Amino acid sequence: MTAGMAQSQGWVTRYFKAFCKGFFVAVPVAVTFLDRVACVARVEGASMQPSLNPGGSQSSDVVLLNHWKVRKFEVQRGDIVSLVSPKNPEQKIIKRVIALEGDIVKTIGHKNRYVKVPRGHIWVEGDHHGHSFDSNSFGPVSLGLLHAHATHILWPPERWQKLESVLPPERLPVQSEKESLHGSP
Amino acid sequence: MSFMKLKAISILLTVINFINNNNKKSGDQGPWWQSLHRTMLRGILGKTFRLVGYTIQYACIAHCAFEYVGGVVMCSGPSMEPTIQNSDIVCAENLSRHFYGIQRGDIVIAKSPSDPKSNICKRVIGLEGDKILTSRPSDFFKSHNYVPTGHVWLEGDNLQNSTDSRYYGPVPYGLIRGRIFFKKSCS
Numbered sequence: 001m002t003a004g005m006a007q008s009q010g011w012v013t014r015y016f017k018a019f020c021k022g023f024f025v026a027v028p029v030a031v032t033f034l035d036r037v038a039c040v041a042r043v044e045g046a047s048m049q050p051s052l053n054p055g056g057s058q059s060s061d062v063v064l065l066n067h068w069k070v071r072k073f074e075v076q077r078g079d080i081v082s083l084v085s086p087k088n089p090e091q092k093i094i095k096r097v098i099a100l101e102g103d104i105v106k107t108i109g110h111k112n113r114y115v116k117v118p119r120g121h122i123w124v125e126g127d128h129h130g131h132s133f134d135s136n137s138f139g140p141v142s143l144g145l146l147h148a149h150a151t152h153i154l155w156p157p158e159r160w161q162k163l164e165s166v167l168p169p170e171r172l173p174v175q176s177e178k179e180s181l182h183g184s185p
Numbered sequence: 186m187s188f189m190k191l192k193a194i195s196i197l198l199t200v201i202n203f204i205n206n207n208n209k210k211s212g213d214q215g216p217w218w219q220s221l222h223r224t225m226l227r228g229i230l231g232k233t234f235r236l237v238g239y240t241i242q243y244a245c246i247a248h249c250a251f252e253y254v255g256g257v258v259m260c261s262g263p264s265m266e267p268t269i270q271n272s273d274i275v276c277a278e279n280l281s282r283h284f285y286g287i288q289r290g291d292i293v294i295a296k297s298p299s300d301p302k303s304n305i306c307k308r309v310i311g312l313e314g315d316k317i318l319t320s321r322p323s324d325f326f327k328s329h330n331y332v333p334t335g336h337v338w339l340e341g342d343n344l345q346n347s348t349d350s351r352y353y354g355p356v357p358y359g360l361i362r363g364r365i366f367f368k369k370s371c372s
Contacts, residue, residue, distance in 0.1 A: 014371070024246075025242055027249075028242070028245040029241065029242065029245045031245070031248075031249050032245040032248045032249060033245075035248070035252065036248065072302075073301045084359030085335065085359075086216065086335055086336070086356070086357040087333070087334050088334070088335050089335055089357070089359045090285075100304045116300065119299045119300075120297070120298060120299035120300050120301060121298075122298075142298040142299075142301065142357060142360060143301040144296035144298065144301035144359075144360045145357060145359045145360065146301070155307065156191070
């Protein structure tokens with residue numbers, strides 16, 4: 001009986017050691033990957049219609065969020081980005097970058113008609129104007145709140161696509177200091 | 186750089202040792218450069234993969250520790266004197282930020298609102314909803330303002346020599362990285 005017990009105990013300790021080793025290897029690597037490289041998120045709300053969530057609450061889009069692209073805080077006008085909400089730090093919002101630092105934007109519904117985006121800030125707007133809680137409500141946001149760049153829609157399968165960084169021509173900044181790296185503003 | 190050279194030399198010595206042992210055991214009669222080639226390639230590839238694997242693993246553990254637990258930071262600048270002097274080493278913990286336990290009077294490290302790549306170290310004077318004296322020292326008339334939701338008001342202890350919320354306004358809570366709880370004075 002004692003030999004049997006010793007055997008089962010040996011099996012338990014070996015299993016426990018293997019579990020611990022796997023745990024301390026797998027969990028930090030997975031967490032670092034999801035924090036620094038890429039993760040996936042479901043989009044809720046109608047503020048980015050028709051680019052995201054055109055079906056409303058029936059089917060929410062799932063997007064691929066790329067952290068690696070924004071590790072140096074480099075964004076272009078027209079990118080769809082996710083950021084920590086300035087009004088509620090527990091929430092992340094997903095909007096399109098309209099203007100970079102130094103640009104002067106013509107606002108829609110902001111208390112000032114024209115706003116110059118300060119250094120280290122960006123101006124974000126949802127595509128569905130009027131139904132979007134964006135820079136027109138809370139002003140320019142600091143680049144430090146940038147979370148990730150949304151690059152692709154992954155679900156539903158009929159909406160598989162790469163999200164293009166396109167800026168609607170009526171939302172071009174009135175005056176810009178920095179030129180986009182891709183050429184035409 | 187010298188550490189890498191040491192590592193390369195030690196790897197080379199291990200590989201040569203490995204090859205010698207291998208040849209003695211198997212008694213390989215083929216040309217010596219063939220067996221050397223084979224075992225050297227296998228040995229070096231294996232060692233490289235193991236080295237890369239360990240590096241990735243330790244880098245990930247370090248990232249998780251700095252992001253979710255805390256770390257040691259060196260503060261520079263005169264804006265927090267006399268509490269924190271220039272080039273002091275402080276310990277910051279990140280748990281309060283994740284559990285939203287930052288309170289008035291805490292010294293926090295945050296990303297600078299005007300430059301996301303640099304950090305600032307200031308004291309929390311007001312949380313959201315608080316009424317704050319917002320006028321700059323040079324203003325004649327004092328002005329008050331309420332801290333908006335989701336923001337905090339930061340000020341350095343050395344009010345004469347500190348660029349803080351009195352200049353760039355309330356700072357969003359999302360920019361806070363950690364709270365300082367221990368200081369080791371260097372001087």
